[in-house]
Amino acid sequence: MQLYWKLSYGLPAKQLIDSVCGWCLRRNLQIKLVSIIINNNISQNSHHHHRPARKLLNGLHQLNRSQFVIESSIIGLHHRVCRKMSSSSSSSSNYMANVNNNMVNNSNHIHKNGHHNNKSSQLHDDSSTLDNVHIPDDVLTRLPDLSIExxxxxLRQCDPNCNGRLELNMDDSTGIATLCINSPQRKxxxxxxxMAQFSDLLDQLERWKKGQVIIVYGADNFFCSGADLKTIRQNNLSDQCGAYYISQLMHSNLTRLERLPIVSVALIEGKALGGGAEIITACDFRVAIHxxxxxxxxARxxxxxxxxxxxxxxxxxxxxxxxQLMLSAKLIDAKTANKIGLVQHxxxxxxxxxxxxxxxKQWYRNEFGSISSFASRAxxxxxxxxxxxISTDKALEIEANIFCSVWGREEHMKALASNIKHNG
Structure with a gap:
């Protein structure tokens, strides 16, 4: 759920905070992102232009209802505040807000007509951008808890007795893991x-210290056909609540997959359809049979x-x-996928x-097997x-830290001694 607030200059922070929290608590919502735009016509060079942000940050410091992560990056003003507080709501959920305070000097970012909004703060969801695309309030209020856990x-309770399973094998000696999607009766x-088991196995992969690569593939000459429609029908997951559950968990799973400290390769055999095609996009590389x-x-x-x-x-x-691929809903072959850059081999x-x-496995060794496990993970x-x-500056800072962590290690010193950099 994304919420956007338009804040006129000088609005008391407490009023804004109370309004946001009250609106959310009444609907039992978990906020993923709150953007607060300070609409300010005071000169950028004036020291007063930081005042609303400071008021807001100070107010959020005093909040006692929820958990907030606050980020502010206003011209010349940088704050990062992390604070965990107990909830005074009857709901057991914690609410996370990621608040970006941005000075908007060009008012057409907020109002196309170029006029500032001098009314009190106004709450609206992202349906203001796409009028007919939103999750209705009555759907969200039926969700007892929105945490991934x-x-x-x-979802773990759905079809626990079905034959479908994910099979993970991790080989410490080679650093190669395989993840087999094994439910051939349902493609x-x-x-x-x-889906729940996928999340469990990602826990193991995130803790695996000796790994270099994981290869994801499907059993019986078929990669994956996405979500099991039989499961959806039998477990009342065909409404928007069910869609939200499935989407949230698989979003989390695939994000964790692509951010693993080890390389991921999708081996595509047979067909990768729908959600199966989405899974391959979360892997670092894609290898396909001919x-x-x-x-x-x-779209079908x-x-x-x-x-x-x-x-x-x-x-x-x-x-x-x-x-073109999504609108046509057409299948493409391995050669075409390779040509457009979707498949690497x-x-x-x-x-x-x-x-x-x-x-x-041999393709991976040929391409990347010459470097150490530590360098690969770095x-x-x-x-x-x-x-x-994150910002480019933060990404560069992290990259510099990673560079320093590998410099001077045994592999690096050996390479320096052998002048390996210039050996082809």
Whole structure:
């Protein structure tokens, strides 16, 4: 849920805070992002232009209802405040607000007509941008808890006795892990139980210190067909509440997958359809057998990508190509996917099954096997940092810290001694 507040200059911070919290507590909402725009016509060079932000930050310091993470980056004023407080609401949920206070000198960022809003603060959700795209209040109020942990346990109860499972194997000696999506009776579709299990296995992968790469693949010559429609129908997940649960957990899972400290490779055999196609976009690399096919077929069901794959696809192949793939809902072959940059390597014809898995491992060794595990994880950390919602300055700071952490280690000193940098 995103909320946007327009704040006229000088509005008391307490009034704003009370209004935000009251509105949310009445609806039992968890806020993911609150943007507060200070609409100020005072000269940028005046020292007074920081006053509203200071009032707001001071007010949030005194708040005793919730948990807030506050970030302020106003011209010449930088604050980061993290404070955890107990909730006075009857709800057990904590509410997180990420507040970005930005000076807007060009008023057309707020009002296209160029006029400032001098009325009191006004709350509206993101449906003001896309009038018909929003989650209705009556849907959100039916959700007892929006934490990922709660959603995971709710979905774990869906189809616990089905045959579908995820199978993780981690080899400390090689640093190679494999994750098999194993539900062949349902085209390796994810049941609610499998979505929860995915989250559990990511816990293990995040703690794995000897890993370098994980290869994600599907059983029985088929990658994945997305969410299990049978599970959705049988567990009353076909309404917007169910959609929100599934989307939130799989968003979390795929974000964690792409930010793992180890490299991830999707091995695409057979078809990757719908949510299955979205999963491959969260991997660092994609290897396909020669007759594999990929389809962002959501539009055929009258829906959109729900696991974050639309945004990731745009990042990978560009907005025009991504839009064409999603609007047409057509399947593309491995050669086409390689041409547009979605797939990095296509295996030779006739290679499939376990042979394809071994060929993918060998491809990884040929491409990246010459570097140490520590260097590999450090470089992946830099790539993962770029995916986070942080400033360029912060990303550069993190990259510098990572660089310092690898400099002077045994691998580095050996390379210096052998002048390996110039050896082809």
């Amino acid at each position: 709660h959603i995971r346990e709710q 390796n579709a994810f049941s609610g139980f499998m 007759d594999a096919r990929i389809g962002f077929v959501h 069901l009258g829906v959109t990508p729900g696991f974050g794959g639309g945004t990731r696809l745009i990042r990978l192949v560009g907005s025009c190509t991504a839009l 296509v295996l030779e014809p006739g290679i499939r099954g376990m042979e394809a898995l071994e060929a993918t 470089i992946k950390s830099i790539a993962a940092t770029s995916l986070c919602n």
